[in-house]
Amino acid sequence: MDIYLALEEHLGEHPDTQLLPASQAESTYGGTTFSDNQTLAGAIKVTDRKVIPAVLSLANQLNFVVHPVSSNKNWGYGSITPDRAHRPIVLLDLSGLCHIEASSKELGLITIEPGVTQQMLYDYLKKNNWCHMVPVTGAGPTCSILSNALERGYGITPHTDHFYACTALKAYLPHPDLCKHQYASAISSLDKTETDFIDKTFKWGLGPYVDGLFTQSNLGIVSEMTIRLAKKPNAFSAFYIQVFDGEKFEESVEFIRTLLESQAGLVGSINLMDKRRLVSMTCQNPNMQQSPIAPLTDEQVNSLAKSKRLPEWMIVGSIYGDQPVVNYVKKYIKRQAGGLGKVLFSDSPLLKFARCFARLPLDFIPAFRDIKAQLASLEEGVEIMLGKPNQVALPLPYWRNSTKKPDKSITLHPANDQCGLLWYAPLIAMNPSTLSTFVEFVRRTMLAFDLDPFITFTNLKHDCIDSTVPLVFEKGDPVQVEKAHACLRQLIDEGCKQGFVPYRLPVSEQARLDKDTPFWKSVDVIKRAIDPNNILSPGKYDASPK
Ligand SMILES: Cc1cc2nc3c(=O)[nH]c(=O)nc-3n(C[C@H](O)[C@H](O)[C@H](O)COP(=O)(O)OP(=O)(O)OC[C@H]3O[C@@H](n4cnc5c(N)ncnc54)[C@H](O)[C@@H]3O)c2cc1C
Incomplete structure (x- = not known):
C-alpha cells in the first residue's frame, strides 16, 4: 500500500493539513546530528488540532506508525525511532499549532500549543506587557516550549525543571476507541465552568496522576500545555567565579552546594564549566586542518586559555529578588567564594565600565576584539537567565564542522548543517x-x-x-x-x-535499555493497554523487545 496515496485519499481534502511525500518528508524532517536521514513514508503538517484524531484513527486502520514532533529540534538526542516491524512511518508535524492563551496574566499561567517556540512566547509576553520570563533553554529561540517540557528538559531561569512548571495538559491517546476525544484530567471534566481554571492551576489533578505518563514516552500526543511562568525579578545579578587553581575543584563543589542550600529560592541553577568547555566557547578549533580532527592537547588547551585569561573552572549563577536581597546574597557570595578565585557580578561597576569601553571604535586591536566578544557572550548569558531566548549556546555542535561556521546572525540548525x-x-x-x-x-x-x-x-x-x-x-x-x-x-x-x-537518552541508546525489569514490564503493560496496535512512536522510551 502506498501510504502517501492513502493519506491523500483520507486527509487530502482537509483544509488544515499539508501532506508531504516520502522524499520531501525525509529531507524536511529526517535529519539528525548523529545518523543518516531517518526513513519516512510521508509527513502531515497540521494547523488545527482536530486533525490529530483523524490521523490516529487512520493509523490504527491502515497499520502505519505516527511520530509526532513539535519543533523537531531534539539535537543530540533525536526525535524519530525506526519501527522494528518495518511499517511505514508518518511524521506528524505539530509546529503549525501555535495558539497562546492567557490563562491568567496576574498569576503567570499560560496555555500553549505544541508549535509555540521560545521566541513566539517571548514576543507574546512582551507585546502583552507580562512581567514574566520564558523558560528558555540553550537550544534557542526556534525550539518548542511544550516538547522540551515533555522531554523533561531544563534551563537556567528560576523554573529550571520545565515539566515541573507544567500545571495541566491535554492530549490525544492512540487507542482506537479513545483517540477521538481529547484527554484532560479528572478535575477538568468535573469543572462545569468554561475556563477550566482549577485544572490549569493544580498540577496533580484528582485521582491517579496521569499527565506524567506523556513525558519521555509514546503514550499520547499532547495538544496543549499550561505552564506556570516565573515572574521577572525586581532586581537581578549574575555572578561569575573564576577558579584558576584546579586543586580547588572540590572546594568549588562544596561552595555551590552550600550556596544552593542556604540561599534556596534566591539563587537560580548554577553552571560549573571546565577550561576546555570555556575554550570551545571563546576560541576557534585550531585542529580543523587535521583529518580526522584530533581533540585539543593539554598544551593547546593551556595556551588558548592563557591567551583568553580563562580559568580551570568557571562557576556561573544568578540571583533573583528585591534589591536588598540581591545585595545581601552578593555579599554572601563574595565572603564565601573569595578563597576560590575572582568573583564578578554582572551589575558591578567594572562590567558597567567594560560595556562603555567596548563601544569604542577599537576593533583593529585583537585584544580589544577578544574582550568585546567575551562581553557579548556574557550579555547573552544574562539574557538567557532573564528568559530572553538567543543562540549563545548553539555554536557548540559546530566545533568539528569543517563545512559550516556558526553564524549567529542567522538562524542556526545543527542537524541541517551536518553537525555531529x-x-x-x-x-x-x-x-x-x-x-x-x-x-x-x-x-x-x-x-x-x-x-x-x-x-x-x-x-x-x-x-x-x-x-x-x-x-x-x-x-x-x-x-x-x-x-x-x-x-x-x-x-x-x-x-x-x-x-x-x-x-535522558538519545534514541539510539533508548534501544539498549534493559527491558527485563519490573519498571519496563509495567510500562509495557500500560503501552499495550493505551496503544494496542503500537502505532505511536514505537521504540521511544518503551519496552518493545530488542
Ligand atoms: C547547543 C544545544 C543546547 C541545548 N540546550 C538544551 C537545554 O538547555 N535544555 C534542554 O532541555 N535541551 C537542550 N538541548 C537539546 C534539545 O535541542 C532541546 O531539548 C529541544 O528543545 C528538544 O527538541 P524539540 O523541542 O524541538 O522537540 P521535538 O523534536 O519536537 O520533540 C522531542 C520529542 O518529544 C516528542 N514530542 C514532541 N511533541 C510532542 C507532542 N506534542 N506530543 C507527544 N510527544 C511529542 C517527539 O516525538 C520527540 O521524541 C540543546 C541542544 C543543543 C544543540
Missing part, C-alpha cells in the same frame, strides 16, 4: 569526591575515543547535579560517527557502574 552531536547527560550525587571521579572518568574515556571532553555541570538542586557532556564529532566521516556512538555506549555502561545515571 550526541549528549551524555548523567545525574551525579552532589558530592565533591564523586564529582572529581566523574571528571577523571569522562576525560579518560572521551580522550581514548579522540573526542574533546567538554564538561558542564548544572545544579538542579543542592543534592543532585546533572552533567551535560556533548560528544562533538565529524558527522561526514562514518568512522567518526561510529566512534562517537561507541564512546557514548562506554560512558553510559561504565558510568552506570559508578552511579552516574542518565536522565
